[in-house]
Amino acid sequence: MIEERRERADAARNRRAILRATEDLLARHRPEQISMEQVAAAAGVGKGTVFHRFGSRMGLMVALMQERAYALEEAVASGPPPLGPGVPPEERLMAFLDAIVDVVGRNKGLLAALGHAATAAPRPEWKEHGEHRDEDGDHPVYRFWHGHTSALIAARRPDLDGELLAHILLGSLQSEPVLRLLERGETMRLAASLRVMASGMLAAPAPALA
């Protein structure tokens, strides 16, 4: 078919520099006050380059997030239990939630930045660079998290609205107060409460009626 043209060496170098710089700034400053210009400067490239590579603020954040979440995705698909396959859904769900809390905890800034970026999708429709911007408007990482969560819920409780319950469970991680908690390092506390929530849900009586 079409011959995939390899990415040029300098381009690759720059991409990594930009990602690194973003990571760095994210660790040091509040995400909403990091401008693309700052990122460019910190990476030692022109602003134009940043946009050329990532399309938009959102694109940058999504790319970074994807990188961060990759390991988890692997572990779930083909790693050892309880994250990977081989144990009952309930157990996997708990492990998965713990893992997500962990990832989120180590990337609070990014999460917030993503949320912020979601807001800022002005005019153009982004035809090229179209890796993100799918039917749902969510980034692939969230897509995967939600898909897995809702599948696990459905496996144990097909009578519940797994789709939505998964959104509720995951959505809570994006809320300001919860992020603040993570910032204070209370990861365990969050994980514990999420478990309560999830296990309670799996054991809940069937909904009142259809």
Next chain:
Amino acid sequence: MIEERRERADAARNRRAILRATEDLLARHRPEQISMEQVAAAAGVGKGTVFHRFGSRMGLMVALMQERAYALEEAVASGPPPLGPGVPPEERLMAFLDAIVDVVGRNKGLLAALGHAATAAPRPEWKEHGEHRDEDGDHPVYRFWHGHTSALIAARRPDLDGELLAHILLGSLQSEPVLRLLERGETMRLAASLRVMASGMLAAPAPALA
């Protein structure tokens, strides 16, 4: 004591005009693309007036939200059960969640706008106009919702982390996918799943250990 100076008639008129205009725009356009200038124009006042009255974008949104949520606050504090006092916490919680879903459902736009505004609190610390911007950074409406929810949880399950569970429960309402659901009018669906979540939680086994 100090004589409270009454608000001038023209000022009151303008304030209402601004609130109305905002409501209006919010109903017609996506919240993130409503500018303060538009609001001012739609209200038939100058941009300066809007800022004079509400201090910032955030201030405007908070004020609107407060107006919208007032009825619920009343009903909870002194209305008839199950919202008001007089029935077991479990029942009140369910009723309260239903009510919140309802309010949120009828104000999705506002909610999103609030979230967006939270992000945009740039330089100044806002000494005057200090009605919002409290220790927690949350607006009074959320304050109340969270306080009530967590109190009800604690009443029934003092062994759980009511504070946090309340944040989780409420936080889920702010997530993009959930908002989208509301936009599609599936209010009932959300309410049902929230109930499952909450009742499951109240019936959950005691957390693994301290």
Next chain:
DNA sequence: GGTAAAGTGGACCTGTGGTCAAGTTCGGTG
């Protein structure tokens, strides 16, 4: 009516995300 405080408007400032045309570098090829 007079007057001081409250309120008003809109030009203006700062800083953002995003665009673009002109120039530069890479990497494969004869």
Next chain:
DNA sequence: CACCGAACTTGACCACAGGTCCACTTTACC
């Protein structure tokens, strides 16, 4: 190695947002 087109880079530039400022008007009270 010299060459050439595609990929890449760049920073000035644009549109437009939130927020500030202050000269001017309106109000409420005496």
